[in-house]
Amino acid sequence: MQERRRSKRTELQSKLVMKRLDEKGEKEVNIEIRDISKSGVGFTCSEPLSIGAVYESYLTIWTKEVIHAFLQIVRIEMTGKEYLYGASFVGMPEMDASRIEVYQTINDNEA
Numbered sequence: 001m002q003e004r005r006r007s008k009r010t011e012l013q014s015k016l017v018m019k020r021l022d023e024k025g026e027k028e029v030n031i032e033i034r035d036i037s038k039s040g041v042g043f044t045c046s047e048p049l050s051i052g053a054v055y056e057s058y059l060t061i062w063t064k065e066v067i068h069a070f071l072q073i074v075r076i077e078m079t080g081k082e083y084l085y086g087a088s089f090v091g092m093p094e095m096d097a098s099r100i101e102v103y104q105t106i107n108d109n110e111a
Helices: 094-110
Strands: 015-020 029-036 040-045 054-060 066-079 082-090
Touching: 040 066, 066 094
Parallel strands: none
Antiparallel strands: 015 029, 015 054, 029 040, 040 082, 054 066, 066 082
16 A cells, blocks of 8 residues: 655654543543654544544653644544544644654664
């Protein structure tokens, strides 16, 4: 199968706390990141999230820094008892996207 992603994906062990923006109240859920790129993230979560919805997130990266980002859910797949999601970053500052790209470069050179 031909790769159609615009940005290279890298695995990252981290957690996110997300809040949905278009509903009253806030619900925080933990997720497990499968892969990340400068344009989006793939993750698993036991909670159902809505496709097309935008969630506020706090992403802890490998340097222990926290990136505040907004994610729009673009793909959902059920895998056993968990959901596998694909999300695009919405309005991520170039500086934060560059941090992810730098990590990918370092990770590739070590491999």
